Amino acid sequence: QQQVKQSPQSLIVQKGGIPIINCAYENTAFDYFPWYQQFPGKGPALLIAIRPDVSEKKEGRFTISFNKSAKQFSLHIMDSQPGDSATYFCAASKDDYKLSFGAGTTVTVRA
Amino acid sequence: DVKVTQSSRYLVKRTGEKVFLECVQDMDHENMFWYRQDPGLGLRLIYFSYDVKMKEKGDIPEGYSVSREKKERFSLILESASTNQTSMYLCASSWAYEQYFGPGTRLTVT
Numbered sequence: 477q478q479q480v481k482q483s484p485q486s487l488i489v490q491k492g493g494i495p496i497i498n499c500a501y502e503n504t505a506f507d508y509f510p511w512y513q514q515f516p517g518k519g520p521a522l523l524i525a526i527r528p529d530v531s532e533k534k535e536g537r538f539t540i541s542f543n544k545s546a547k548q549f550s551l552h553i554m555d556s557q558p559g560d561s562a563t564y565f566c567a568a569s570k571d572d573y574k575l576s577f578g579a580g581t582t583v584t585v586r587a
Numbered sequence: 588d589v590k591v592t593q594s595s596r597y598l599v600k601r602t603g604e605k606v607f608l609e610c611v612q613d614m615d616h617e618n619m620f621w622y623r624q625d626p627g628l629g630l631r632l633i634y635f636s637y638d639v640k641m642k643e644k645g646d647i648p649e650g651y652s653v654s655r656e657k658k659e660r661f662s663l664i665l666e667s668a669s670t671n672q673t674s675m676y677l678c679a680s681s682w683a684y685e686q687y688f689g690p691g692t693r694l695t696v697t
Contacts, residue, residue, distance in 0.1 A: 478629070485627070508684045519591070519677055519688030520630070565629055569684055573618055574645070577629040 479503055480568050482578025489556055490586050497551045497581045499566035504547070506568040510575070511540065511551050514563045523564070524551075556585045589614045591689035593678055599695045606665040608692050610678030619661035620686060621645075621653060624675040636661055668696045 482499045489495045499509075510525035526533045526540045526549065533540045537554040553560055566578040594609035612619065618637055622630040622645075632645030634653040642653050650672060654662045661680075665672055673696045679686040 482629070510684070512688075517690065519679070519690050521688065522685050525684070573681060573684055574620075574632060574635060575630075575686060577622075577631070579627055579629040 478579065479576040480566055480578040482566050482581060484581060485579065486582040486584070488584045488586065491556065491558060493556050493585070495553050495556055495560075495583050495585070497564055497566065497583070498548065499550065499568075499578050500546075500548045501568050501576075502547065503568070503570070505570045506576075507571065508569040509540070509542065509549050510567050510569075511538070512565045512567060512577075514565065514580075520565060553583070556583075558585050558587050561585050589616075589680075589687040591678055591680055591687050593676075593689040593692050595692050596690065597693050597695075599697065600665075600668050601697055602669060604665075604668050604696075606668050606694065606696075608663040608665075608676055608678075608694070610661045610663070610680075610689055611659055612661075612680035612687070613659065614680065614682075614687070615658065616680035616682055616687075617658075618681045618683075618686075619655065620679040620681075621651075621661065621663045622677045622679065623647070624677055624691070630677060633663065668694075670696050672696050 511523045512520035513523040514520040539552045542549045567575040620635040621633040636655045652664045678689045
């Protein structure tokens, strides 16, 4: 049973659009919420991460929004570019450093 | 740069064969992990290790075992490969929360 539920499965946007990916969790012991980006033929790489004491974090064009009471967090890609086309995974971890991953979202940004 | 290498990018094995997948990291990380990646299921943790000769089961350990004789090397073993083990296998290492992944091994069992 997946501990982190991710939606949608896939997303297509035009260049400049804002794809939004949502994740939800149940385990309140989770204290670290990263997003990983994976390009075809490559392993996932850390994109951005947030702790539950913060409601929003921005790094460049990528923003995580975190709602602790709803146990939900989301990734927004501002001014999306064709180079952002990839599969994105949300994840969650407790203090044991193990990651529980969502099912992944394939984002396609059309030029 | 952290580098995690996996012994093969593609592997084709027959049902019943013993399969070894090797992973090496060059950053002196304590923690190492093996995942399998399947469409619609994301990454699922098979085994992990916090130190040499230590191993712990992840979420889907059935049919797999691991070995960590040296800090930099973590091996995944399929004792008797089955067709339902056809998948992408990813190795990762970390000091703490951030995990660094290798490029993956796509294993096909026929």
